[in-house]
Structure formats: C-alpha cells, structure tokens
Amino acid sequence: MGRGYNQHCTLAYALDQIGERWTLLIVRELLAGPRRYTDLAQGLVTVPSNILASRLRDMEALGLVARKRLPAPAENVTVYELTEEGAALSDAVTALSRWGMRSLPPTTDGRAFRAHWLIPVMEARFDPEAAASVSESYQLQIDDEEFVHFTVHDGHGEALPGPAPEPAVAVSADAETLVALANGAITIPEATSRGATIQGAPDAIQRMLEILPPPTRTSKATARRDAVRR
C-alpha cells in the first residue's frame, strides 16, 4: 500500500497501523492466546507466508505483538503474543465483528471455520445488562474437537479459548450447525434435531440466550452486487 493517509485523525492514524490486509486477522488469532508462526499460518488458512512474516515484523515494530521464547521444556520455539497495545484492539475487533454479524450468511458454503473465531463473536453478542448478578460459564464444542467458552461474572463477561471448568451449559455440534446457531438462523430445538448436544439446566440455557442474544440481522437481499462492473 501507499504509505500513510497523512491526516491528523485518530481513525486514519489507527488504519495506518492496522489497516493493512491480514493485520486484524492476526490480532484475532492472538486474542485466543500466544501462538507460534505455524499456528498463525494455520489459523489464517490462506495467508501467504511472506505476508505473515512481514506483518509480524511490522506489528512487532509498532509494539502490537511481542516475540517470546518458550521456557525450558519446549525446545527453542518462538511464540507471538499481543502487547497491551495490541490487546487493546479487542474492542475494535469486537465492533467490526458485530457489524459483520449483521449480514454474514448462516452457512459456511465451503469457507473455513475455526472455533476460536467465535471469541470476538461472543464478545459482540454479550449483553451486560442481562448478565447482572449471574456468574457461570457456557461452553461450545465444534466437531468433537475445539472448545471455546464464555464466562460471566456479575455483569462482566469474557470469551476464552478451550473448555470451561464447570460449564452451566455445554453445547456440542458440527461446524455447520454451530454456525447457523451462532448466526441466529436456527433455534436450539432445531439444532438438537440436527444432531447437536446441549447439556445444562433449562433456566441456564435461557440465561445464556439472553446474555448472548442472536444478532440483529439485515436482509441482504437488497444489496445488488450486479451493479459492480470494474
């Protein structure tokens, strides 16, 4: 990209730093915890290796990520992790995810899907008011493999990778069903009829649905892409 917008504007300044392709997706990956180079490449699915290396260099120079050598047991593997400045992008990532939720289709249609990509999605759906005086966790499992969970603690909530210690609700489903569920396209009964497993007390499930409500969607039928010509 050409260098810089050269505008004294907080938005333009932010975009000068994280507006390049792949940068915010790298942040998304690292919001699920420190990752190795190859883990990042895998989570980003189609990123060219030279681009990934270049972005990590830039982000390190900007103070958004830090390299770290793992301690004793693991051999000399390097991991990347977000600095405080980089982690502060969480809110922006959440806001963009919330906007993307409005029109993301309810089916994957051959696109890649990873469980930890739901972390910003859950953060975006979180309703603090519904979570007042609630303290419990909700766990999601995809294809009997990866876990993510959301922990509520009295008005505050946080999405985290991995299984929950003591989930009040545990949902397990294949990717396609979980995507439709996260999208609000199907209800919990429909999900179970598709083979999903939902464990937990009915009132806990009810609380989960109120604390992580489905997105307000827009009818994308009105967007006519045939107007593009280039």
Add this chain to the structure above:
Amino acid sequence: MGRGYNQHCTLAYALDQIGERWTLLIVRELLAGPRRYTDLAQGLVTVPSNILASRLRDMEALGLVARKRLPAPAENVTVYELTEEGAALSDAVTALSRWGMRSLPPTTDGRAFRAHWLIPVMEARFDPEAAASVSESYQLQIDDEEFVHFTVHDGHGEALPGPAPEPAVAVSADAETLVALANGAITIPEATSRGATIQGAPDAIQRMLEILPPPTRTSKATARRDAVRR
C-alpha cells in the same frame, strides 16, 4: 487486493467489505452527513480520484452508501449518503478511533486536519455514566471556520457537524491548540493562554470535561520503529 479471505468469520467478512484502503475514511466523511463527490475528495485530502470513484461504486453495490439527486433548487448535483447498513459502521469507526487516540501525537506536524474528524473522536471519548441527568451541548470551532458539537441528553450523547443551537460551552481555537486539547496534552487554562476562547459557565465546563474525558494514553516511546527493515 486479492479477493476475499474465504473464512467464515464475522471479522473476516466485515473486512472483506470495508477493509480496503480508504473505505472507512469515506464512512468517516459520510458520518458527518451526505456529501458530494468533490466534498469527499476534499475531506479525504489525498485520495486519488479514480480510487474514490471505485470505492463509491463498491460501497454502493454493497449497500453501504446510496446516491441521491438533490431536489428542486439545487441543479442536478448528486450526493452520497450512508444507508442504514453503512451508518451501522459508526460503532466500529468509534472503536478504531478510540484505539488510535491512545497513541496519536498531540501535534499535527503538517498533517491535514478537519473539524468534522473530531466526530468519531468525541463519540469515542463519551462517558455515558458521567452524562446521566445532563442535557446540554458543547460546541467546538476551529480556526474561526468549521464547527462541530456534542449534544448530551440524559445519558445519551451524539456528535454532530455544525454549530450547536444553544451551547452550554463554546470552545474556539486554532487547529494546533484544538488538537492538543482533544488529545489531552494540554489543559483548558493552557489552551486559553495559547489564544483559545472558552465561553460557558464553569460548572458546565467541568461537566464537559467529565462527559468527554481525555483519552488514556500510552507512552509511544517504547515502540522502536528502527526494527523495521523491509
């Protein structure tokens, strides 16, 4: 750019739509109200005209902006305005602006500056709790030309272009002083000593400072850019 990330992720999906260069800055411009092509080009300062035309075409095809012909009095001029979908990007723009505020330098250093760029900045600084049971407006004027203002109405607030009808506080200053003030680098007394004019009751000024508090800043001294080599 290569087309699409091909990931079923709300963030990647959002970035597929608005991640290209200039797009979010066009949204920033249109958040200040409908604009003509040449107004946009002026507000974006350095945008190449072909890029602007291309982006507007894409954004129209995506349903983010709509063209409109002005009514009777004005000749056949076309204006662009945000659709509901496009206006919904306001929160994401605000979140990115809030992040950019952390490290934006307090001086313009030759970069362009426009008053309406403060709209997302004021939205980002807004503290709803401090605004409970307050209903008034704060007006900013830059270089005796452009106005922006912020209206509070009982816990809700909104930044708008133009002068305020009955401002409780009216600040007027040159760009450099206003930038330093917005950045939190100088205090109101320091601003007045630089030639700024602040009109309003002392307690209204106090409320304004609590409702639109200065950003939490980060010491950018730690970011070593000399690590970049490319």
Add this chain to the structure above:
DNA sequence: CCGCATCCGATGTGATACTG
C-alpha cells in the same frame, strides 16, 4: 518439521491528465 526468504505473475494503488 519450524520459521521464514525468494521468485514471479496478477492485481491494486497513486499521480497526473483528460472529458462530458
């Protein structure tokens, strides 16, 4: 294997010029 670097064709960008 992990962590990149190199090469190359395709595409996007930026500056300028030009037109209905």
Add this chain to the structure above:
DNA sequence: CAGTATCACATCGGATGCGG
C-alpha cells in the same frame, strides 16, 4: 462538477526453497 483514462509502480498471492 463528477467522474474516466492512462501508466509507472508497489503490493499481494501462490509456489517453492532452505537453513536450523
């Protein structure tokens, strides 16, 4: 005023290579 046309150039994406 509201864009289109052109072209040099930077960047991206994909494949491949390569030392540790």
